[in-house]
Amino acid sequence: MKAVITVIGSDRIGIIASITGVLAKANVNILDISQTIMQSIFSMIMLVDISNINCEFTELSDILKQTGEELGVEIRFQREDIFTSMHRI
Amino acid sequence: MFNRNEIFETINMISQENLDIRTITMGISLRDCASDSSKITRQKIYDKIVRNAQNLVKTGEDIERDFGIPIINKRISVTPIALVGESSDEDNYAKFAKVLDDAAKAVGVNFIGGFSALVHKGYTKGDQLLVRAIPEALSETERVCASVNLATTKAGINMDAVKEMGLVIKECAERTKDRGAVACSKLVVFSNVPEDNPFMAGAFHGVGEPECVINVGVSGPGVVAHALKELHGADFGMVSETIKKTAFKITRMGQLVAQEASSRLNVPFGIVDLSLAPTPAVGDSVAHILEAMGLEKCGAHGTTAALALLNDAVKKGGVMASSYVGGLSGAFIPVSEDAGMIEAAMCGALSIEKLEAMTCVCSVGLDMIAVPGDTPASTISAIIADEAAIGMVNSKTTAVRIIPVPGMKEGDVVEYGGLFGRAPIMKVNPFSAEVFINRGGRIPAPLQSLKN
Structure with a gap:
């Protein structure tokens, strides 16, 4: 099963490091990362594999949300299906 | 992998444009709860609802978090209580409403629909008792919704029921006059009612439905309005295409x-019910979609045409996106629940007569309309009769949810808060229909050919 993580907020040092740290601890494998900075707004999209996740989806979702608050960015963690169903026939 | 625009389009729809799943409604058949004892019937009703729906709210919340999409309401619809209660020795059907309310509270849903009767051709004993109990049921429960179907294309209009519902609505208003006649907001009178509608207040679990079923109502007027705002000067072909893609x-x-x-x-x-259901929140309005098409205010001449295009395009886009479509499926135009409709009614752009015309081309009908408290019951009945006639002749669902607010007059505003919003008291035609309504009997079913 795959999920999409999106991060939006002001750029600072350590955003990717913090998030990937959380993911590694939860045994989540990163498949793809795309990141840009436009007018100092940091935006990142990450496609991850959650097949071997070692906690509940909602639990990881809470941890990521909290990580986002600490970093001052908005992190969303959503199952990939929502994007597939909306954008692919 | 998706491209960035796709990902951010979805996220913006949810976070900026109020895209949400309006309701997951579990339909539960209560046909096997009938018994000759009222007490046993009530116990069976409670047990069956709690057994089936105990995980509904939690499951809804889990899905909400997994996909990151808000699911606003988790609700239940049940078999029309007139059918379930009929074999029992009960005379006061409000007791059934109380048990529905208790079950709804036990499982944590915010509304339960199905305190209903189907009387389009006439009343049975159970129908009679249910309709009589509506004012008590709705004023003394919090989460129960009632509906009465009194007309169909194949049966015509039961004018005795039309007359009685005018009186029932007045009594509902009187019993809850200290709360802005809120009981009336939980009562819908239908023509051609659908049996699988997930939206309140008119939801019930029809007799042709399975034991238990999940129906979902989507929403997203804000998303459609936003898409249209970017189409300056485009012709109607393009407008329709854009609405279709968004609805999909x-x-x-x-x-x-x-x-x-x-x-x-x-x-x-x-x-899946393909309705565009507005809320009083800014940016979640059907009226604003019509205004985005180029009308100065919703209710201006041209509104009916704009709504016809919108309603049709939503269905065309939505039908391909879901394997089973049903319910009401169309744009809703509840006045108090739509910020743009409230503005339009307050500035005089929108009248009951224009709303009536709009109901010819969309679902559902005269919805959440507040009128002066001194409006006679016969006038309310006549408004219901007009709406039922539109549904009957055009083979479509129409409904009336009207609130004669005691002590209020044209120009006042009644505040409900939450999803019910605020309702400006609208002008009602002062001329009487009393003699017409007092005739009683049935209006025969209309011809289905020679259409003009």
Whole structure:
């Protein structure tokens, strides 16, 4: 099963490091990362594999949300299906 | 992988444009709860609802978090209580409403629909008792919704029921006059009622439905309005295409959530209802979609045409996105629940007569309309008769949810808060229909050919 993580907020040092740290601890494998900075707004999209996740989806979702608050960015963690169903026939 | 625009389009729809799943409604058959003892019937009703729906709210919340899409309401619809209570020795059907209310509170849903009767051709004993109990039932419960179907294309209009519902609505208003006649907001009178509608207040679980079923209602007027605002000067072909594409995307969310809820609860998936359901929140208005098409205010001449295009395009886009479509499926135009409709009614752009014309081309009908408290019951009945006639002749669902607010007059505003919003008191035609309504009997079913 795959999920999409999106991060939006002001750029600072350590955003990717913090998030990937959380993911590694939860045994989540990163498949793809795309990141840009436009007018100092940091935006990142990450496609991850959650097949071997070692906690509940909602639990990881809470941890990521909290990580986002600490970093001052908005992190969303959503199952990939929502994007597939909306954008692919 | 998706491209960035696709990902951010979805996220913006949810976070900026109020895209949400309006309701997951579990339909539960109560046909096997009938018994000759009222007490046993009530116990069976309570037990069956709690047994089937105990995980509904939690499952809804889990899905909400997994997909990151808000699911605003988790609700229940049940078999019309007139059918369930009929074999019992009960004379006061408000007791059944209380048990529905208790069950709704036990499982944590915010509304339960099905305090209903189908009387389009006449009353049975149970129908009579149910209709009589509506004012007490709605004023003394919090979460129960009632509906009465009094006309169909094949049966005509039961004018005795039309007359009685005028009186019932007045009594509902009187009994809750200290709360802005809130009981009336939980009562819908229908023509051609659908049996699988997930939206309140008119939801019930029809007799042709399975034991238990999951129906989902999507929403997203804000998403459509936003898409249209970017189309300056485009012609109607382009407007229609844009609405279709947007409706497709919105409905796919509904289909996904419906399938997921159905598999997690192990209950069959019924339908997705393709309605555009507004809320009083800014940016979640159907009226603003019509205004984005170029009308100065909703209610201006041209509104009916704009709504016809919108309603049709939403269906065309949505039908392909879901494997089963049903319910009401169309744009809703509830006045108090739509920021743009409230503005339009307050500045005089929108009248009851224009709303009536609009109901000819969309679902559902005269919805959440507040009128002066001294409006006679016969006038309310006549408003219901007009709306039922539109539904009957055009083979479509129409409904009336009207609130004669005691002590209020034209120009006042009644505040409900939450999803029910605020309702400006609208002008009602002062001329009487009393003699017409007092005739009683039935208006025969209309001819279905020679259409003009």
